[in-house]
Amino acid sequence: MQGGGEAHGAGSADGELRKATGSDDCESGEKKEGDDFSDISDSELLSLQEAAESCDAYIEGEGLEMVDGVTSPGKIDATTSPEGQLHNSAGLSCSEMPGPPEVTQRKRKQESLNPLQKYHMRYLAVTDLCSQMWCEQQMVYKIEQPADLLPEKTAAMNEGSSIHLARELEVHDVVSVTTRNREDSWAIKCLNILAMIPVLQSGGRIREFPVFGELDGIFMVGVIDELAYSSSGELELRELKTRATPTLPRLAQKRTHELQVCVYKLLFDGMVSGVLQSECLIQILNLRPEQELGPEVKEHAIQSGLTVSTLKDIIELTFLNLTFSELPRIDSLKLEYCYQGDGAFLGCDIVNFKEKSVMEQVTFYLSFWKGQREIQGVDIEDTWKCRMCNYSNICEWRTQRTNTAPYRTMAKRLK
């Protein structure tokens, strides 16, 4: 049986702050190729930061050279306790025994919960939708898997992460900040947005822009890989996909990438056009608006020239900046593919954004989370995905499909 109903993730206590830097080469805008970013020491980080501060004023155009902060291990705050698992009664396999009344009651309640409630999720990540699109059943197995038994990340994923980090560091510093609670984490997110807005306004390029908002009644959170202006002055979203093989992805995979960037656009456009209210954010996420920010977070806010003391302050400031900065909506969506092996460019795609079609897809995927429809595994023609799935041996969808396959074959033969 699945251990269903565990908390969604255990979470580290740290946040990451993106610092626009000028560093030494504010003017040169040179980029060092082939730097190894993985082992920059703390002292180096500090000196780079100082350099950045001394040249704070000019965040313009190309001069944005970025350097690194490596998240320091150790420093484990007394934040999320690892106990995270709520052992609800859903996993009880005593079907014959009626059990005490309160257990039956709890069980009934459990069954009436939608997946969002069942897994204690206040929001979804944009990439949750993408894995859902790949295989909804696989995504659920992953969520239900106890955290300590989760399959390790593949080599391709790790390689992808490090390539993305290296690219990010070309554009700005990453400084790790100790956060004490969710309020602190959201404050860091806001600080990052506040730092990136002026860069965008002055025509610069940014990476890892946080986006969020409500879509079809469900709160969604994501991070835009890259935003920049094209030669024709359009605001372009770029999503880099690194590949373990020097080939372009199959259609099934490309579709998930397309949905990802389309949802980013929906969220970003909503943010700059003031669709989301700050009270709404606070309420949906159940944040404490009057919560004093942690000392490290405050310190970074002050460094950015902000006088804020509570989460409410910083959220309101962020929302004001977003709506009054007259940032454009995203004009074009671009997927870029390159080979992990030698960095070779494999191709790129311009994604056609059709709001109606995107919303239809979003509505379909979200309807699962709302409990409006049954779970759905891969279509019969996509069963090749099962060959690389960790759960294929226990997959109920697969069993069910195998049992019905002969009929489908017959039907096909009969035309």
Place this chain on the structure above:
DNA sequence: ATTGCTGAAGGG
């Protein structure tokens, strides 16, 4: 608290 909560993306 008979209640609470999550870095997202990472690639197939």
